């Protein structure tokens with residue numbers, strides 16, 4: 001009787017109320033569809049996809065409470081009740097003073113980055129998300145990415161591979177001079193680096209460094225809740241704290257953030273820009289009116305704001321986050337058991353496959369990660385995305401193809417949308433591709449788009465002979 005009673009491990013903390021039919025078209029039709037879009041799965045019609053892991057952005061299943069909240073949306077141009085609900089929810093969870101809605105993450109970036117970036121000065125980060133970097137460069141700023149070296153290594157077990165290299169950052173500030181640095185913007189979790197978190201200790205140290213030199217510190221905070229889950233699980237001293245408490249401490253070290261609410265906002269569209277400084281808020285308000293809409297809706301409808309206000313409350317619940325992160329860890333473990341080479345530790349929103357390791361016979365110039373995305377679709381109707389050589393694009397000056405250290409196929413998992421059955425199906429599909437890896441061929445362009453973003457989305461390929 002003295003034996004401690006232990007619970008059965010829990011399953012998903014929700015059940016299904018509405019379903020959306022998906023279907024798997026036959027293999028020959030999958031090959032036909034893929035050929036029609038030039039072996040670039042980005043261009044597939046979603047109807048031809050059985051399970052879609054292209055992105056975790058805007059693909060969330062909303063809760064019954066969020067759907068109910070839609071009906072309460074107040075569509076007034078100004079003074080909307082829905083704005084005040086959203087503002088209150090964000091202040092409560094994130095702790096920032098001023099809250100500006102935007103149509104999505106890049107809208108929020110346009111507002112904040114467009115206001116605070118100074119020409120010919122640096123913006124320092126662990127790693128930037130593409131749209132943020134583009135906004136900085138288009139305002140004449142320079143970018144500096146100072147993530148720890150461990151992030152470049154597929155199997156380095158460091159628990160916080162999103163961390164900034166503090167020594168390097170300190171040297172950078174001293175060498176360039178604080179007057180030549182506009183601000184720091186840290187991406188949490190670090191999407192480009194594999195959904196890897198930033199530790200509390202790292203954030204605290206960055207704050208000490210930036211305060212010493214009076215440099216503002218912001219967050220690119222699309223996955224704000226997932227990052228806090230990793231702190232609770234992995235960092236000493238946080239096991240007994242709630243996600244909310246951890247989050248409040250984290251944001252207390254910063255001056256504001258931009259958020260793509262299509263991720264941890266648990267909504268299909270939306271963004272946020274938050275700051276604490278009243279003078280800066282006034283400048284941002286000027287800009288939001290020109291680009292997004294009035295400050296009390298920022299490109300969103302009242303109902304969008306209601307759904308987001310509710311989503312922000314749900315995403316910080318431990319039972320949700322635990323199930324979310326564990327679903328991804330489970331997929332990663334199944335793949336590892338099938339000898340599929342993946343990035344470890346497994347990140348918060350996606351599993352990344354090391355395509356060069358899976359296809360050692362395909363040179364990087366033949367886009368091994370894209371070849372893998374294609375095979376996964378052919379094998380099981382599962383769409384994934386390339387975060388590798390095609391995504392890296394070409395050097396803007398020399399026009400030469402850039403070769404990133406990591407050539408990855410990303411399996412991004414939509415929030416609350418797929419079940420354990422789907423996860424097992426995905427793993428089985430990829431393990432089958434892995435078993436016939438030697439047969440897979442590399443790719444070459446049939447038609448190469450010459451502009452940086454469109455090249456990724458619209459270029460057409462064929463298999464190398």
Ligand SMILES: *Cc1c(COP(=O)(O)O)cnc(C)c1O
Nearest residue numbers: 104105106129191220222260262
């Ligand atoms: C998605 C994302 C963005 C851009 O947000 P959108 O909503 O797609 O415009 C910016 N930063 C990070 C880290 C993201 O994941």
